[in-house]
């Protein structure tokens with residue numbers, strides 16, 4: 001006997017306790033809750049032949065972007081395949097299974113497309129929606145993220161249990177595609193309707209970042225830390241956003257305090273956590289802040305990730321830590337690994353590595369060596385397609401800042417000015433970073449004029 005999940009769709013199991021555990025798994029996933037694996041484990045313990053739960057485990061393993069978890073994802077896929085070989089499997093499960101197959105093959109775009117076919121047939125399935133959101137985020141496909149939600153939006157009327165979280169996801173896609181006013185309205189609405197919608201809170205923080213509203217950003221996040229207190233390591237990322245607002249305002253002591261007490265309070269090795277840390281230390285150093293020996297801890301962790309090759313976004317942040325943290329041998333090893341992946345050319349990430357990853361990584365190494373003109377040239381080669389490395393505009397901005405600062409340090413003022421104008425146009429407002437660079441260009445030009 002099949003039972004329905006929280007969205008009204010069949011699950012090919014009949015244990016009601018397992019179904020409840022599954023519903024909690026999906027709700028927790030949508031809220032970025034630390035309890036997600038706990039609920040998933042409970043579902044599988046109650047119902048070992050629960051294909052959908054095995055498939056979820058496979059997706060979760062791959063989304064962590066760690067080479068050593070690929071075998072566990074494959075095991076989960078094998079278990080689901082064995083179970084689905086029987087008569088009880090349904091089309092929705094088979095759709096997830098086909099998508100996980102594609103993801104395991106390294107074809108993330110095809111995996112997302114296949115899950116969107118599931119969404120078309122089962123539009124209330126918010127689990128498929130959130131997986132597509134996650135996959136397209138890793139690919140930097142903001143337009144695809146927005147389109148995938150808009151295609152099923154009619155199914156998320158107010159009676160849908162996940163409607164606020166889907167609104168939070170939609171807010172993020174609106175922000176990433178430049179519709180800041182609508183993004184803010186959607187995000188605020190999501191948080192009003194679900195106080196634990198950390199992704200919705202975070203989407204509004206992105207709006208404040210992109211539009212230079214740093215004072216509102218500080219207030220928005222400082223006043224409601226309880227909205228992300230339940231989160232897995234995503235909570236470090238929300239603290240990172242608060243630190244970005246303080247950074248832009250020149251409040252560097254508070255940035256360092258947040259770094260030590262929240263963002264890197266635990267020396268975790270998840271690539272998203274490393275990214276938060278490496279990105280923030282880079283930005284601080286670009287502002288001339290003494291960050292002490294904080295690179296050491298990050299570089300030690302990244303030294304063990306040089307052969308991952310799972311996510312180019314991760315590789316580039318490992319490179320920041322290795323090249324800035326005085327681990328140049330390991331930085332070169334990572335670059336060689338990225339080049340090997342690029343030559344392989346069969347997976348989504350191999351293409352991204354070839355298209356932008358290798359040149360960006362070379363630029364980062366050159367920057368750390370003080371070879372600013374060549375750093376600027378290498379980063380400029382990558383720049384037109386940097387969105388393909390994934391993440392958000394706010395996250396990728398660290399590479400934009402390095403490109404601009406490379407030009408400035410190489411005395412290429414015209415190039416720097418063009419990049420600053422581009423960056424302001426893309427963001428929608430001048431921020432503290434741009435104000436400080438424009439001011440430095442002005443000082444340089446006036447001292448040049450005075451000497452002539």
Ligand SMILES: [Fe+2]
Nearest residue numbers: 202237392394
């Ligand atoms: Fe973010």
